[in-house]
Amino acid sequence: MSLFDVFDVSSSALTAQSQRLNVTASNLANADSVAGPDGTAYKARQVVFQAVPQDAEGGITKVSVAGVVEDPSPAKSVFNPSHPLADAQGYVKMPNVNVVDEMVNMMSASRSYQSNVEVMNTAKTLLQKTLTLGQ
Amino acid sequence: MIDRLDQMLSFQADALKLRAQRQTVLATNIANADTPNYKAVDFDFAKALSSAQGSGSGDGAAAGGSIEMLYREPSQASLDGNSVDMDAERGQFADNTIKYEAALRVLNAQIKTMLAAVTG
Numbered sequence: 149m150s151l152f153d154v155f156d157v158s159s160s161a162l163t164a165q166s167q168r169l170n171v172t173a174s175n176l177a178n179a180d181s182v183a184g185p186d187g188t189a190y191k192a193r194q195v196v197f198q199a200v201p202q203d204a205e206g207g208i209t210k211v212s213v214a215g216v217v218e219d220p221s222p223a224k225s226v227f228n229p230s231h232p233l234a235d236a237q238g239y240v241k242m243p244n245v246n247v248v249d250e251m252v253n254m255m256s257a258s259r260s261y262q263s264n265v266e267v268m269n270t271a272k273t274l275l276q277k278t279l280t281l282g283q
Numbered sequence: 284m285i286d287r288l289d290q291m292l293s294f295q296a297d298a299l300k301l302r303a304q305r306q307t308v309l310a311t312n313i314a315n316a317d318t319p320n321y322k323a324v325d326f327d328f329a330k331a332l333s334s335a336q337g338s339g340s341g342d343g344a345a346a347g348g349s350i351e352m353l354y355r356e357p358s359q360a361s362l363d364g365n366s367v368d369m370d371a372e373r374g375q376f377a378d379n380t381i382k383y384e385a386a387l388r389v390l391n392a393q394i395k396t397m398l399a400a401v402t403g
Contacts, residue, residue, distance in 0.1 A: 197315075
């Protein structure tokens with residue numbers, strides 16, 4: 149238990165938040181991907197964060213990404229008979245990506261990332277000041 | 284003689300150790316601000332410091348076992364069961380940073396005083 153643990157904890161959060169940002173980027177990039185490798189529309193993905201206690205008595209808990217899950221909501225049906233992938237009724241299955249949700253997710257991830265960077269910087273400053281103790 | 288020196292510095296040393304520990308705990312809370320069902324924790328600094336002083340050598344603070352972790356009372360409940368209030372945590376973090384530096388400065392001054400006494 150020392151101030152060095154701050155780096156472990158905060159960097160685990162940085163990893164988790166950057167993965168969340170990656171997944172958001174993937175969702176936004178594929179917001180119009182009507183056909184994936186399996187021939188169906190792209191499904192939005194979300195990361196699931198998990199607390200990993202390191203030292204329960206000391207209150208140290210790291211963050212990890214427990215998994216990436218697919219959004220189970222149905223694909224959006226858009227009427228566009230001229231589309232090559234339209235079904236008999238003229239509907240195209242579009243990805244279930246909610247662009248507004250993804251933008252909110254992106255902002256939240258970036259703010260959390262910034263907070264953790266600031267925490268690490270503060271811990272670094274404190275450690276540097278501690279090094280000069282008694283000089 | 285050394286025992287006296289140790290006695291003089293032990294209070295601020297304990298305080299510094301506990302400040303470092305609290306800094307880690309607050310960093311943990313900030314790191315888990317988006318983790319579902321994570322409950323923010325903290326400890327009573329005054330109580331932890333007095334128990335570290337009571338234990339004598341000052342090892343109580345380092346062991347960490349004697350410190351009772353408490354869950355923070357959430358001011359606004361969130362849907363995912365997370366009880367981290369980012370504003371409160373950031374405030375406490377800044378507060379703890381200043382107090383860590385304060386303990387550091389006092390300790391430094393004490394060391395300087397003793398050095399002055401030694402070197403004359």
